[in-house]
Amino acid sequence: MDRKTFYITTPIYYPSDKLHIGHSYTTVAADAVARYKRLKGYDVMFLTGTDEHGQKIERKAKEKGVTPKQYVDEIVAGIKELWKLLKITNDRFIRTTDPHHEKTVQKIFKKLYDQGDIYKSEYEGWYCTPCESFWTKTQLVDGKCPDCGREVELTKEESYFFRLSKYQDRLIKHIEENPDFIQPVSRQNEMLNNFLRPGLEDLCVSRTTFDWGIPVSFDDKHVVYVWIDALSNYITALNYMSEDDSDYRKYWPADVHLVGKEIVRFHTIIWPAMLMALGEPLPKQVFGHGWLLLEGGKMSKSKGNVVDPVVLVEKYGVDAIRYFLLREVPFGSDGVFSNEALINRINSDLANDLGNLVSRTVAMIDKYFGGKLPQERQAGEFDDDLIKTVTDTPQKVEELLDRLQFSTALTEIWKAISRTNKYIDETMPWALAKSEENKARLAAVLYNLAESIRIVSILIQPFMPETPEKIWHQLGINDKKYVEWETAKKWGVYPEGAAVNKGEPLFPRIDVKKELEELEKLTLAAAENKEKQSPKQETEKKDAEKNEYITIEDFEKLDLRVGKVLEAQKVENADKLLKLKIEVGNEVRQVVSGIAKYYSPEELKGKYVVLVANLKPVKLRGIESQGMILAASDDKDLVLVTIDKEINSGTKVQ
Secondary structure, eight states, rough: OOEEEEEEEOOOOOOOSSOOHHHHHHHHHHHHHHHHHEEEEEEOOOOOOEEEOOOHHHHHHHHHSSSSHHHHHHHHHHHHHHHHTTTTTOEEEEEETTTTHHHHHHHHHHHHHHSSSSSEEEEEEETTTTTEEEEEEOOBBBTTTTTTTOOOEEEEEEEEEEEEGHHHHHHHHHHHHTTSSSSSSSHHHIIIIITTTTTTEEEOOOSOOOOOSOTTTTEEEEEEEEEHHTTHHHTTTTTTTTOOOOHHHHOOSOOEEEEEGGHHIIIIHHHHHHHHOOOOOOOEEEEEEEEEEEEEGSSSTTTTTOOOOHHHHHHHHHHHHHHHHHHSSSBBOOOOEEEHHHHIIIIIIIIIIIIIHHHHHHHHHHHHTTBBBOOOOOOOOHHHHHHHHHHHHHHHHHHHHTTTTTHHHHHHHHHHHHHHHHHHHHHHHHHTOOOOOOOHHHHHHHHHHHHHHHHHHHHHHTTSSSHHHHHHHHOOOOOGGGGGGGGGGGOSSSSSTOOOOOOOSOOOOHHHHHHHHHHHHHHHHHHTOOOOOHHHHHHHHHHHHHOOOOHHHHHHTOOHHHHHHEEEEEEOOOOEEEEEEEEETEEEEEEEEEEETOOOHHTTTTTEEEEEEEOOOOETTTTEEOEEEOEEHHHHHHHEOOOOOOTTTTBBBO
């Protein structure tokens, strides 16, 4: 018999130069659900991706002097790296520039046109480029976009329209008859009362004023506008309308679309109407979660809010960041991120409650029984209450995760952790250890602690992918059959004869004051690095730097060597980077250099370059770079510093 399927999606992300911790919120939540369902035995399809077309992308690429595809390629590579860092287990990653997606979108557009659900007319209205939304004059707030508050442009152009108004009554009926379709309930009421019941207007679905989009197959001066292009990804990723649509038939309709509250309207009105027009089933649920806001509403140097998820994960570990995101805020509500809240949560919940429980238990088993618990054990007071609390927890967690209540589910797990810590205080193992007569009772107490931790370690798996393995190692659990999901509902599974392994603390305590000061420095440094300077400012800066003299001792710190380029190749998904193999005397160095726009791999082979040989190695796109080659550049070109006569590689440059 086939396993039961589960299809979960996040919205496809618009490529952005600046990723902050809020961008990770939806994806971490979706990953927790996907992991949970896999642990329950489901055949899971977890989809995420990027929405890469539109006027905003076209303009940004032009500003940077690259093609739109080059612009998005580099950002998408960064997004994929971030998902790896956060241990995201998506099964597929779709890009709206994928050829199969573009082809299917054209088919969808043509089908809707042929059956009369799309028609040509003329549009005149106010357009917000960042939001990619059209607004009537009455919808504007102080003449600006009601969503983001930015300037809008008056746009008049020939466009194709989707008959959204045609599906208004069917949408209302579907929402009323399926109360779980839009969650939380507050979002459902908003869609019905603010948009559907007042009446829908037909939707502009093509543009002629820019080219960066999917061409309308039968009218190539038009490109498909964002919503038919972007929203269709949920089915194009399953090969809808292709020769082999078995994945579509297997996984559709989606069990849940996880989205931020700002795009609930598009996912619960436009997308279902499109599916109705196509004659396809609607997703079972759209869950619109709240926003994770920065303290004070925006990034603040004075408050030291580091919001770069890479920085946070490198400092505190992926599990601490994932735990904070899913525990701090009830899913569906708005919440606030601050560095202080993060550190306090790590210290309180992870270091004190969970980490200390594991360390104390393992240390006592090691100290009192040489690392292995005896089979002779004596039950006693407090056991039944502990066992009931811990064994009742898995069912509560499952019910809450089925409703996407991550924070409450973690609260229940931590109640079990707190009860287990209290059990230590109640039974006082250190006192029992003083008498040989109490050895059997002591063994039972420590077994109950180990068994409670085993159950907790299973339940935290969807949220914290690395910590459970560390706990199992310390508890001496080497066979995964003892930590399968269903065993969390059984008491007495901790294996007889398991040998514990004392290890490092799972979550070391953090000095709050010192850490906040350090984070503030990181924030200030990051902000300074990201300040944009005009070419004139850059020139002035370089001129100023030229006038800052160094001593001969400073210069002698540089180890400049002649290097011969043996081979060069492009770095995947990085338009600017080349990976070079450079012979430096008797060794071969690997160097990553941002010269791909100026030199092809072929023309570099055999060149003699100047290498800074004592530069500390760094990783670029996950590739170690062992030095830096010298080049001269102006606003238009870049030229390598090369040696004009053949000389032995490794020769020192003086």
